[in-house]
Amino acid sequence: MSTIILGIESSCDDTSAAIIKDGILLSNVIASQSVHEEYGGVVPELASRAHQQNIVPVVDTAIKRAGIEKSDLSAIAFTRGPGLLGSLLVGTSFAKGLSLGLRIPIVDVNHLHGHVLSHFIRRNPDDVVPEYPFICLLISGGNSQIILVKNYNDMEVLGQTIDDAAGEAFDKCAKVMGLPYPGGPHIDRLAAEGDATRFKFSKPHIPELNYSFSGLKTSFLYTLRDAKKLDPDFIEKNKADLAASLQRTIIEILLDKLKKTVDLTGVKTVAIGGGVSANSGVRQAIADYCARRGLKAFIPERAFTTDNAAMVAIAGYYKYLAGDFCHYDEVPYARITI
Ligand code: KG4
Numbered sequence: 001m002s003t004i005i006l007g008i009e010s011s012c013d014d015t016s017a018a019i020i021k022d023g024i025l026l027s028n029v030i031a032s033q034s035v036h037e038e039y040g041g042v043v044p045e046l047a048s049r050a051h052q053q054n055i056v057p058v059v060d061t062a063i064k065r066a067g068i069e070k071s072d073l074s075a076i077a078f079t080r081g082p083g084l085l086g087s088l089l090v091g092t093s094f095a096k097g098l099s100l101g102l103r104i105p106i107v108d109v110n111h112l113h114g115h116v117l118s119h120f121i122r123r124n125p126d127d128v129v130p131e132y133p134f135i136c137l138l139i140s141g142g143n144s145q146i147i148l149v150k151n152y153n154d155m156e157v158l159g160q161t162i163d164d165a166a167g168e169a170f171d172k173c174a175k176v177m178g179l180p181y182p183g184g185p186h187i188d189r190l191a192a193e194g195d196a197t198r199f200k201f202s203k204p205h206i207p208e209l210n211y212s213f214s215g216l217k218t219s220f221l222y223t224l225r226d227a228k229k230l231d232p233d234f235i236e237k238n239k240a241d242l243a244a245s246l247q248r249t250i251i252e253i254l255l256d257k258l259k260k261t262v263d264l265t266g267v268k269t270v271a272i273g274g275g276v277s278a279n280s281g282v283r284q285a286i287a288d289y290c291a292r293r294g295l296k297a298f299i300p301e302r303a304f305t306t307d308n309a310a311m312v313a314i315a316g317y318y319k320y321l322a323g324d325f326c327h328y329d330e331v332p333y334a335r336i337t338i
Contacts, residue, residue: 016307055091
């Protein structure tokens with residue numbers, strides 16, 4: 001008999017539902033929330049309300065697109081955390097209600113595990129997936145971590161940011177440049193036309209495998225502030241070079257620690273995940289580094305870099321196969337680590 005998992009993701013500002021059948025993705029529906037754009041960041045209460053409006057049509061569409069019936073489902077996997085509590089509650093409550101109605105189990109998924117396991121989402125049975133152990137560079141709006149992935153449920157954080165995440169560095173610097181939120185994709189686009197060697201920003205000296213991005217942000221801010229005193233149009237005239245130089249610096253910071261991790265562990269497979277892994281420069285830099293070092297690189301499809309339910313469904317699929325279900329009295333967590 002087939003194993004069919006409905007995945008539900010509602011940890012931040014994307015409502016998503018996906019269906020995975022025997023490890024193969026049948027559908028992945030994402031409703032993004034434009035309501036936050038005018039505020040320059042996600043407004044938690046508005047996010048919860050939008051999830052509430054979106055969740056029924058999104059799940060319904062995912063089931064229809066997969067060509068299955070609700071009664072075919074084996075289990076429902078949902079993101080239990082980390083994330084915004086009100087948003088998580090919508091997905092969690094919905095998953096519990098539907099599971100009671102259908103008399104099938106629920107499986108709770110750590111959102112960060114989902115990002116890491118997104119490399120196991122297959123569209124076809126012969127798609128190649130990583131072998132354990134592998135190193136995953138998890139870079140998103142809330143996290144910058146280097147993870148040693150030993151199994152689907154056994155992950156060790158070897159290093160992480162001590163302040164801002166890589167995505168925050170992109171977003172906060174983009175905000176200083178007057179770009180819309182989230183700024184990462186705008187920096188990516190502008191960087192393609194700029195001179196990445198034009199500006200130098202400070203790089204951190206953090207011990208071991210940890211990251212820091214707040215010094216870079218401050219150095220970026222001061223460079224712009226001083227330059228604007230001399231020329232009020234400085235940002236407008238130099239935005240492509242600023243974006244390219246910022247992106248290069250972030251990539252150098254990320255790669256420096258990744259290289260150290262590879263040297264220390266001797267692991268031969270490297271994967272990236274999280275919103276920032278959509279960045280063209282990051283993707284190219286990781287692919288080039290892995291090719292030079294003879295490592296296997298796993299770069300996710302862009303659709304699986306930002307929040308999506310396909311990664312929740314695949315993480316839930318493995319837990320389901322292991323009989324690792326969730327009790328109805330479990331509640332969401334705003335903060336959990338790997
Ligand atoms: O994983 P994600 O969707 O969720 C959160 O952690 O919230 O990551 C969102 C982050 C944002 O900071 C966004 O600016 C960044 O991913 N991002 C990018 C790109 N696309 C998304 N950063 C750089 N270049 C991109 N193309």
